[in-house]
Amino acid sequence: MELVCGPHTLAFGDRPLVMGVLNVTPDSFSDGGLFDRRDQALDRARRMAAEGADLIDVGAESTRPGAEPVGLQDELARLLPVIEGIIALDLGVPLSVDTAKPEAADRALSAGAGMINDISGAGEAMLEVAARHGAPVIAMHMRGEPRTMQSAPRYDDVVAEIRDYLAKRVAAGRRFGVDVLVDPGIGFGKTLEHNLDLLANLRELRAVGAPVVLGTSRKSFLDRLLGGVAVEDRLAGTLAVNGWAAALDVVDVLRVHDVREHRQLAESIGVLRRYRRAPAPRRRVLARGIPCRCRIGVTARERSAPQDLVVDVEVNMAPAALGAPDALRETTDYAEIADLAQAVAAGGEYRLIETLAERIAVAVAGPADGQETRKRIESLRVRVSKPGAARELGVAEVGAQIDWRP
Ligand code: HH2
Numbered sequence: 001m002e003l004v005c006g007p008h009t010l011a012f013g014d015r016p017l018v019m020g021v022l023n024v025t026p027d028s029f030s031d032g033g034l035f036d037r038r039d040q041a042l043d044r045a046r047r048m049a050a051e052g053a054d055l056i057d058v059g060a061e062s063t064r065p066g067a068e069p070v071g072l073q074d075e076l077a078r079l080l081p082v083i084e085g086i087i088a089l090d091l092g093v094p095l096s097v098d099t100a101k102p103e104a105a106d107r108a109l110s111a112g113a114g115m116i117n118d119i120s121g122a123g124e125a126m127l128e129v130a131a132r133h134g135a136p137v138i139a140m141h142m143r144g145e146p147r148t149m150q151s152a153p154r155y156d157d158v159v160a161e162i163r164d165y166l167a168k169r170v171a172a173g174r175r176f177g178v179d180v181l182v183d184p185g186i187g188f189g190k191t192l193e194h195n196l197d198l199l200a201n202l203r204e205l206r207a208v209g210a211p212v213v214l215g216t217s218r219k220s221f222l223d224r225l226l227g228g229v230a231v232e233d234r235l236a237g238t239l240a241v242n243g244w245a246a247a248l249d250v251v252d253v254l255r256v257h258d259v260r261e262h263r264q265l266a267e268s269i270g271v272l273r274r275y276r277r278a279p280a281p282r283r284r285v286l287a288r289g290i291p292c293r294c295r296i297g298v299t300a301r302e303r304s305a306p307q308d309l310v311v312d313v314e315v316n317m318a319p320a321a322l323g324a325p326d327a328l329r330e331t332t333d334y335a336e337i338a339d340l341a342q343a344v345a346a347g348g349e350y351r352l353i354e355t356l357a358e359r360i361a362v363a364v365a366g367p368a369d370g371q372e373t374r375k376r377i378e379s380l381r382v383r384v385s386k387p388g389a390a391r392e393l394g395v396a397e398v399g400a401q402i403d404w405r406p
Pocket of ligand 1: 021023025027028029030059061062063064098117118119138140183185186213214215216255
């Protein structure tokens with residue numbers, strides 16, 4: 001996939017892209033006051049480009065918890081000279097503007113920025129600006145606003161709620177003809193547990209069908225996660241979390257302060273991805289509709305005579321090398337599965353069909369007794385149904401199923 005950002009094109013390939021953070025603010029949580037003079041900001045941009053930033057995100061309003069909002073004129077006064085200055089440097093790197101104000105985005109795009117990064121989720125006014133400039137937008141999730149967002153945020157299911165919210169933002173973008181990238185907004189109206197749940201389950205965001213941006217850099221959840229690390233000591237934690245997301249193939253853009261280290265991370269992940277082999281083929285052996293007879297039922301009367309049952313067994317073998325020998329000893333024998341199921345059913349008396357299903361699973365999976373194939377069973381499923389009981393109840397099927405991993 002490619003995104004056009006003004007005169008630049010961002011191509012998503014084997015590695016995540018690195019977005020360098022440039023805060024031209026006096027009060028950002030990790031670098032406030034370091035780059036708020038124009039010359040400092042330009043030096044910083046030059047350095048990030050040299051260190052391998054794929055794009056540079058220029059922001060003029062701190063969004064740290066409790067931050068005071070900045071007025072439009074003040075924001076523009078900070079942003080525009082820096083954007084114009086960086087464009088004049090012709091670094092070959094697209095700029096995004098980190099703002100929640102459509103007017104500020106409009107002016108920044110006119111000054112040469114190629115993308116919008118909106119922590120407030122890119123509402124219609126922002127999408128209209130993006131559409132007019134033909135610019136992509138990052139829609140980030142935030143609960144509330146920076147001043148108040150950390151006061152007891154609550155979600156029923158943080159991952160599902162944010163996924164659904166971001167999907168709506170992508171759909172809204174589509175109505176405006178705008179490419180939307182999505183960002184779960186780590187630290188924006190989320191507790192430590194919410195952040196960890198999101199990071200551990202980032203794969204869910206892939207369902208949204210848009211490039212995923214992640215901003216974990218130096219954030220305070222790392223302080224809590226690691227039991228107290230100052231903001232200047234959070235690089236290792238940031239690299240670990242971003243490496244996790246990159247290795248899971250669930251992130252396309254990493255928004256970071258430490259560009260050189262993250263470019264190295266991204267390159268390493270990219271190379272490993274290219275070396276990764278396709279998953280080895282799996283073999284599933286099926287024996288379905290095995291007729292069995294068994295004394296089964298919760299009452300003694302039900303157990304007084306054998307009943308007809310139907311058993312289905314599915315055996316998933318561990319991955320095998322492609323081109324494994326065409327030999328029965330390499331796999332599980334379906335005839336043996338059928339025999340085992342019938343023997344277990346006929347040889348015992350059970351109250352519950354789940355118990356019978358479990359006993360059949362245990363018999364099929366082991367004990368290994370020197371049989372190598374049994375050791376290679378990765379998981380299996382056994383289903384037992386009672387056609388007689390289903391007929392009596394007038395339903396299609398009654399039964400029980402267990403999924404089991406030896
Ligand atoms: N985080 C911050 C700001 N903008 N944008 C996106 N898309 N995702 C993020 O996670 C994100 C963001 C906060 O970090 P920082 O810019 O370093 O701090 P501050 O807001 O205090 O300037």
